[in-house]
Amino acid sequence: MRTTCKSMRGVILGLPFALLLSTAANVGATNLHFLQYDPVSQLTTEDWELEGEAFLKAVSGPVNGQAVPWSNEETGSSGSITVLKSLPGPQGNPCRKIKETFQSRRMNSTYKLTVCQIGDDWKVVDANPNR
Numbered sequence: 411m412r413t414t415c416k417s418m419r420g421v422i423l424g425l426p427f428a429l430l431l432s433t434a435a436n437v438g439a440t441n442l443h444f445l446q447y448d449p450v451s452q453l454t455t456e457d458w459e460l461e462g463e464a465f466l467k468a469v470s471g472p473v474n475g476q477a478v479p480w481s482n483e484e485t486g487s488s489g490s491i492t493v494l495k496s497l498p499g500p501q502g503n504p505c506r507k508i509k510e511t512f513q514s515r516r517m518n519s520t521y522k523l524t525v526c527q528i529g530d531d532w533k534v535v536d537a538n539p540n541r
Contacts, residue, residue: 449487449514457487461512465491469506469525469532477511486515499526505535
């Protein structure tokens with residue numbers, strides 16, 4: 411069985427991220443307006459694929475506090491995933507507290523997330539933008 415992260419770009423904040431971005435763009439009066447100024451709004455499909463590979467490496471490896479970096483020279487985007495803590499999920503499934511950073515050519519952001527393995531996928535169950 412291969413563990414996947416099919417939709418890391420869709421689970422950053424626990425909701426489909428593309429939906430959040432389109433909502434923020436269309437409804438400027440919401441508190442989601444900040445997302446259009448976040449580097450994750452600038453990431454390409456290739457960026458997300460590199461991020462997903464680093465994410466799987468980080469959550470599948472030892473909890474040692476070392477960052478697993480990713481970068482795309484073509485777009486100038488990069489980031490890292492650091493597993494801060496391992497903990498059991500509600501059904502005994504594996505969960506990780508992680509810190510994830512994103513950088514684009516002009517912006518950067520950091521998120522602290524709790525992700526849990528549910529079936530073959532990892533899902534965000536708690537997220538805090540760290541501004």
